[in-house]
Amino acid sequence: AGAISVVCTYPLDLTRAQLAVLRRHKDPTANMSFYRVITDNYRNRGFVGLFRGLVPTVVGILPYSGIAFAFNEQGKRKIQLLTGRDLTTVE
Numbered sequence: 001a002g003a004i005s006v007v008c009t010y011p012l013d014l015t016r017a018q019l020a021v022l023r024r025h026k027d028p029t030a031n032m033s034f035y036r037v038i039t040d041n042y043r044n045r046g047f048v049g050l051f052r053g054l055v056p057t058v059v060g061i062l063p064y065s066g067i068a069f070a071f072n073e074q075g076k077r078k079i080q081l082l083t084g085r086d087l088t089t090v091e
Contacts, residue, residue: 002065003058010057011050015041 015038022032041049076087 002061002068006058006061007051007054010054011038014050014053 015034018041019032019034019037022037038050045052080087
């Protein structure tokens with residue numbers, strides 16, 4: 001689930017990072033809107049350019065997601081052993 005959410009939102013995050021760099025290194029009065037940065041990126045690099053750098057990001061999120069899932073499952077098992085019943089979705 002973590003990797004899927006990263007893939008879905010990566011073009012937006014990449015554009016946000018590019019916009020931050022552009023505003024810092026160029027004229028602050030330049031009209032660099034979010035829409036302009038993402039469309040320029042698409043125009044210059046194509047669809048693949050929107051996902052440039054995705055692999056290192058996904059490789060970085062996989063261990064995090066796996067560890068979080070493992071801790072969640074172990075926590076649920078401990079609570080089930082302590083309470084002697086199955087947990088509800090709210091718990």
